[in-house]
Amino acid sequence: MSFFRSRWVDRPAHVTELEPAALPAGFRAAGVHAGIKPAGEGGAAGALDVGLLVSDRDETVSAVRFCDNALVGAPVAVTGAARTDALRAVLANSGNSNVADGDRGLETARASQAAAAAALGIDADRVGLASTGVIGRELPRAALLAGAESCAAGLGADAAAFCEAILTTDKGPKRACLEVALPSGRTVRLAGQAKGAGMISPRFATMFCFVETDAALDHATLDLLTGVCVKRSFDRISVDGQLSTSDTVVAFANGAAGVEVAAESADELALGEAMDALLRQLALELVADGEGTTRVGRVRVRGAAEVVEPVARAVADSPLVKSALLGADPNFGRILQSVGQALGAGTPFVVDLAIEGIQVASAGTVLDLDAETWRTLERAVESPEVDIDLSLPGEGGETEVFFSDLTHEYVTINSEYST
Amino acid sequence: MSFFRSRWVDRPAHVTELEPAALPAGFRAAGVHAGIKPAGEGGAAGALDVGLLVSDRDETVSAVRFCDNALVGAPVAVTGAARTDALRAVLANSGNSNVADGDRGLETARASQAAAAAALGIDADRVGLASTGVIGRELPRAALLAGAESCAAGLGADAAAFCEAILTTDKGPKRACLEVALPSGRTVRLAGQAKGAGMISPRFATMFCFVETDAALDHATLDLLTGVCVKRSFDRISVDGQLSTSDTVVAFANGAAGVEVAAESADELALGEAMDALLRQLALELVADGEGTTRVGRVRVRGAAEVVEPVARAVADSPLVKSALLGADPNFGRILQSVGQALGAGTPFVVDLAIEGIQVASAGTVLDLDAETWRTLERAVESPEVDIDLSLPGEGGETEVFFSDLTHEYVTINSEYST
Numbered sequence: 001m002s003f004f005r006s007r008w009v010d011r012p013a014h015v016t017e018l019e020p021a022a023l024p025a026g027f028r029a030a031g032v033h034a035g036i037k038p039a040g041e042g043g044a045a046g047a048l049d050v051g052l053l054v055s056d057r058d059e060t061v062s063a064v065r066f067c068d069n070a071l072v073g074a075p076v077a078v079t080g081a082a083r084t085d086a087l088r089a090v091l092a093n094s095g096n097s098n099v100a101d102g103d104r105g106l107e108t109a110r111a112s113q114a115a116a117a118a119a120l121g122i123d124a125d126r127v128g129l130a131s132t133g134v135i136g137r138e139l140p141r142a143a144l145l146a147g148a149e150s151c152a153a154g155l156g157a158d159a160a161a162f163c164e165a166i167l168t169t170d171k172g173p174k175r176a177c178l179e180v181a182l183p184s185g186r187t188v189r190l191a192g193q194a195k196g197a198g199m200i201s202p203r204f205a206t207m208f209c210f211v212e213t214d215a216a217l218d219h220a221t222l223d224l225l226t227g228v229c230v231k232r233s234f235d236r237i238s239v240d241g242q243l244s245t246s247d248t249v250v251a252f253a254n255g256a257a258g259v260e261v262a263a264e265s266a267d268e269l270a271l272g273e274a275m276d277a278l279l280r281q282l283a284l285e286l287v288a289d290g291e292g293t294t295r296v297g298r299v300r301v302r303g304a305a306e307v308v309e310p311v312a313r314a315v316a317d318s319p320l321v322k323s324a325l326l327g328a329d330p331n332f333g334r335i336l337q338s339v340g341q342a343l344g345a346g347t348p349f350v351v352d353l354a355i356e357g358i359q360v361a362s363a364g365t366v367l368d369l370d371a372e373t374w375r376t377l378e379r380a381v382e383s384p385e386v387d388i389d390l391s392l393p394g395e396g397g398e399t400e401v402f403f404s405d406l407t408h409e410y411v412t413i414n415s416e417y418s419t
Numbered sequence: 420m421s422f423f424r425s426r427w428v429d430r431p432a433h434v435t436e437l438e439p440a441a442l443p444a445g446f447r448a449a450g451v452h453a454g455i456k457p458a459g460e461g462g463a464a465g466a467l468d469v470g471l472l473v474s475d476r477d478e479t480v481s482a483v484r485f486c487d488n489a490l491v492g493a494p495v496a497v498t499g500a501a502r503t504d505a506l507r508a509v510l511a512n513s514g515n516s517n518v519a520d521g522d523r524g525l526e527t528a529r530a531s532q533a534a535a536a537a538a539l540g541i542d543a544d545r546v547g548l549a550s551t552g553v554i555g556r557e558l559p560r561a562a563l564l565a566g567a568e569s570c571a572a573g574l575g576a577d578a579a580a581f582c583e584a585i586l587t588t589d590k591g592p593k594r595a596c597l598e599v600a601l602p603s604g605r606t607v608r609l610a611g612q613a614k615g616a617g618m619i620s621p622r623f624a625t626m627f628c629f630v631e632t633d634a635a636l637d638h639a640t641l642d643l644l645t646g647v648c649v650k651r652s653f654d655r656i657s658v659d660g661q662l663s664t665s666d667t668v669v670a671f672a673n674g675a676a677g678v679e680v681a682a683e684s685a686d687e688l689a690l691g692e693a694m695d696a697l698l699r700q701l702a703l704e705l706v707a708d709g710e711g712t713t714r715v716g717r718v719r720v721r722g723a724a725e726v727v728e729p730v731a732r733a734v735a736d737s738p739l740v741k742s743a744l745l746g747a748d749p750n751f752g753r754i755l756q757s758v759g760q761a762l763g764a765g766t767p768f769v770v771d772l773a774i775e776g777i778q779v780a781s782a783g784t785v786l787d788l789d790a791e792t793w794r795t796l797e798r799a800v801e802s803p804e805v806d807i808d809l810s811l812p813g814e815g816g817e818t819e820v821f822f823s824d825l826t827h828e829y830v831t832i833n834s835e836y837s838t
Contacts, residue, residue: 070766071759071783100755102784135752136785240738245756319659319738319825323833333554336519337664340490347489364490365521366555406738406834408827414742415825 003176006284007385012273014181021160022177024189024214026256029053030154031161034147036095050147051165054089060254062087063223065230067247074098074105075129082125085219091116092130092166098139099245108141115145119152130208130248166195174285180274183266186259188215194282209249216255221263225272226251233279238316238403239290287402292409297325297386298402304394312401314342322406328382332360352391356380422595425703426804431692433600440579441596443608443633445675448472449573450580453566455514469566470584473508479673481506482642484649486666492518493528494548501544504638510535511549511585517558518664527560534564538571549627549667585614593704599693602685605678607634613701628668635674640682644691645670652698657735657822658709706821711828716744716805717821723813731820733761741825747801751779771810775799
């Protein structure tokens with residue numbers, strides 16, 4: 001099956017899918033069980049919990065994005081203070097997010113950065129950190145340092161173990177490696193590895209995404225591409241409306257393919273298209289693998305610029321809309337209610353609503369659908385991806401949010417997955 | 420068992436509980452099955468779905484409050500245009516909320532208002548309306564009019580059938596009748612009937628509350644008391660963060676007891692205390708009977724005036740915090756994460772957190788609890804009502820929100836309860 005499974009993301013024509021855990025030239029990765037997650041039952045090896053991703057080239061440039069929670073983890077703070085335009089490695093762990101642990105947490109983060117740098121023979125300020133898992137517990141420092149060293153000693157050409165090591169409640173790894181044919185006739189690789197299932201929302205949430213290319217880009221160009229693609233992907237998803245404390249996107253370009261991609265060139269555009277499709281599909285994988293997700297909705301809103309975002313978020317995060325999505329119930333009433341909540345009292349309610357292309361409300365009044373249209377609508381909302389389109393008065397605004405349904409499994413996971 | 424079941428509401432010393440469905444002097448009520456909800460199985464009578472509450476005295480004054488959704492039902496619009504300071508009756512129905520049905524919905528609302536008024540022999544603009552149930556479907560006009568007439572013909576001295584007729588997914592009726600001993604030595608009655616289980620939030624949601632007293636108050640005094648008490652009760656609860664389209668509070672004072680309660684008198688204060696306790700307990704009953712609720716939390720926030728409300732709402736409406744409440748999990752990490760989300764990037768995270776009186780975080784850093792304290796905390800959060808206290812920098816702000824846990828039953832109800 002193609003990586004581009006969503007109806008909402010097409011594989012660009014100039015992109016070929018490679019082995020999904022492969023990496024571009026000049027990148028290596030590893031993942032180990034270091035003892036941050038519990039050991040397996042009956043003495044079996046525990047789940048992988050420390051991963052390391054490295055670019056072998058000193059010329060490597062990077063771009064980073066973090067969540068905008070007032071409470072951020074020590075790894076986010078330490079990475080933010082590093083050379084974010086020239087990172088060469090990321091040390092990631094799962095099982096403990098190293099958040100709200102004060103000076104002790106900061107010291108653990110800095111010690112792990114130094115340990116990875118020493119093992120790799122690079123400067124500490126070129127190592128980024130990313131931690132995910134429980135909030136507010138001490139991250140076992142010795143285990144993390146040992147894990148960093150054993151990753152550095154066992155780096156390999158693919159990201160399979162690295163992808164495993166960053167998972168928490170994810171059902172499985174999310175990654176792809178693409179070959180991108182540039183208009184200039186040259187070819188580069190572009191790969192991405194992501195994680196995230198719960199605490200996923202507003203500006204991209206408990207999620208990591210690491211992106212590598214062996215093209216040569218300057219930092220400003222990589223940063224621009226990363227910013228644009230994140231805005232169209234991880235910024236536009238919600239599992240539960242909860243903004244994490246540890247979200248991290250790091251993109252690397254190391255030039256190992258010997259292909260320079262200049263700013264504002266046709267090649268940059270083509271690489272950008274590939275990166276856009278890669279990140280959008282990875283973001284959709286996060287939603288589709290949201291804790292318990294059975295169905296994904298997309299709400300698109302057109303109207304005045306200042307209202308489209310709050311309206312889209314209100315629909316995407318309504319537990320009533322999300323429960324109806326689970327039940328394959330074309331419950332337009334709950335969609336309209338959540339739109340009205342976002343607009344607030346006194347705003348004229350002149351709203352058009354279509355579900356799966358079938359108009360169900362016009363200017364705020366629900367239409368009388370005939371029985372056959374109603375049956376068509378009921379069948380349409382049984383599909384794994386459901387479209388909701390809203391038009392409001394005003395111009396200049398258009399946005400979309402991809403969201404999961406609210407399921408029994410979400411409640412089970414989050415009432416039993418403990419501190 | 421006392422009506423004042425919550426640990427957060429004490430019965431005022433000057434209040435005596437009467438038969439809960441009783442009404443103050445000069446009020447009558449009725450409830451019938453009119454065919455808006457489906458008929459019972461095997462030819463059994465269907466659930467009650469139309470109710471009428473009436474004050475027999477022309478002197479009656481009233482006060483009303485509605486939700487602030489941009490999309491409001493036709494009954495809210497029609498009631499808002501009536502004599503809201505001098506209503507004498509409310510016609511309520513469940514099973515269909517008469518929302519987003521355009522002119523047809525407005526005509527049905529006006530016709531039902533006129534039918535109730537004619538049957539009661541009063542002016543139409545003294546009849547309020549309240550509808551709850553499915554949004555965006557036609558409310559069967561003939562059934563509602565017939566229900567209004569049969570209620571008017573069968574009015575009785577208690578509100579038992581009326582309370583049944585306003586329920587939707589509620590597990591049972593919420594009502595109380597209190598005898599209030601005033602400082603002047605006189606006695607009045609105060610009663611309230613409420614409904615609501617889902618779509619409950621911000622400024623009081625799919626909820627009705629009808630309040631009656633046989634004291635004589637002028638409109639301004641009744642309005643002030645109603646406003647203050649609603650702000651401290653229905654404004655402070657959340658089941659699912661969803662603001663309804665049809666929330667309605669109507670308070671009546673008819674003077675039938677022959678006891679005048681003057682503005683700013685000791686009697687007004689005593690009546691206000693009783694009304695405050697009545698509405699707070701009714702509001703807590705809504706949360707405790709929230710769709711699937713097993714446990715209720717109260718989050719109290721102190722700090723700068725502009726942050727306490729968004730922080731309290733963020734905690735109360737976080738599906739992660741609500742799932743942890745279900746699991747009796749003292750998950751301070753999720754509470755801190757939601758506080759950080761509300762505060763936003765760049766705000767210093769200097770937050771103190773106590774759960775059930777046990778401090779677990781100080782100035783944004785989680786404390787190392789010893790094993791015994793941890794066990795005490797784990798036992799404490801198993802109680803049916805759990806206290807969460809947050810202190811933020813700044814002064815002048817203090818608020819509280821009562822909220823339900825997020826349960827499998829909520830998901831079941833809302834994925835299977837259809838349009």
